[in-house]
Structures are given as C-alpha cells and as structure tokens.
Amino acid sequence: MFRHLLIAVDGSDLSDKALRQGVALAKALKARLSIIHVTPPWASIAVGEIAVMFPPHEYEANMTAAATELLARASQVAEAAGVTCSVVHVSDPNPYKAILATAQERGCDLITMGSHGRRGIAGLLLGSETAKTLTHGKVPVLVYRE
Numbered sequence: 001m002f003r004h005l006l007i008a009v010d011g012s013d014l015s016d017k018a019l020r021q022g023v024a025l026a027k028a029l030k031a032r033l034s035i036i037h038v039t040p041p042w043a044s045i046a047v048g049e050i051a052v053m054f055p056p057h058e059y060e061a062n063m064t065a066a067a068t069e070l071l072a073r074a075s076q077v078a079e080a081a082g083v084t085c086s087v088v089h090v091s092d093p094n095p096y097k098a099i100l101a102t103a104q105e106r107g108c109d110l111i112t113m114g115s116h117g118r119r120g121i122a123g124l125l126l127g128s129e130t131a132k133t134l135t136h137g138k139v140p141v142l143v144y145r146e
Helices: 011-027 058-080 095-106 120-128 129-136
Strands: 004-008 032-039 085-091 110-116 139-143
Touching: 004 011, 004 085, 004 095, 011 032, 011 110, 032 095, 032 110, 058 085, 058 129, 085 095, 095 110, 095 129, 110 129, 129 139
Parallel strands: 004 032, 004 110, 032 085, 110 139
Antiparallel strands: none
16 A cells, blocks of 8 residues: 655645645555645746846745745644654745655655645646646546545
8 A cells, every 4th residue: 555645735725635634544554744845936027127126035035934834834734643744845837846756756655635726827727736747647646626
C-alpha cells in the first residue's frame, strides 16, 4: 500500500478539507507524510517605474512568510492527528511541476490534493493544477472533491 503521501495545499477551503482527509489516510496507513505549498515567483508584467513599486525581494519575503504560516497550520493538523510530517515550500511558475518533482525527490507514492484551488480565471482557461498533475505525473493522485 502507500508508504509516503504528499499533500498539496494552497490555503483554500477545499485544500484544507483535502489536507484533513489526506492526514487521516496517512494515519490509517501508518504512512510518512510530506506537505507542499507552491507559490509563483515574482514576475513583472509592467515595465519601468510601475514594476519597481513592488520590489522582488519584498514579494519573495511576503510569499515566504505566507507559505510558512500556511505550512505551520497544515503541520499542526497532522500533529493533532498524531501524524509526523515534513513541509516544503517551493516557488515555481508551474505548481504541478513542483508537486511532481517534489513527489519524485521525496519518494512519495501518492499525491493528495483538492479538485481545484485558488487559481482564478487562469485556472478556468488553462486547466487546474490538479488536472495537470494527473495528466503529467506517474504518481497516483487522490483528488478530494466536494
């Protein structure tokens, strides 16, 4: 059966529910658990003075702080259930690629994630990160739906 689960979280309500279900599954299977949060790197869509108004180092610091807080909350959910976990924050313009790479690097044999998250209109136009993870990966993906 599954020995090392990777749960992808983004802070959405559905992601939180998927986290709780993934933690319960890891506990039932006595599996190791890793939790990942992927943030987009800073990118300027403007030129000149507008792009300077929000400095890249400030953006990265804000994203890192938010990811640290989110992963700490996720870790507390796991620990409350008696499941030890490790957390990882990755900055990547393609979250599905970071999820798949992390699963491979850590030897995860199951990825758990919500059916959709906080990708807004781009998610509707380009397809969800969950769909891309399912399509491009070789690791089984357990999708939590509502």
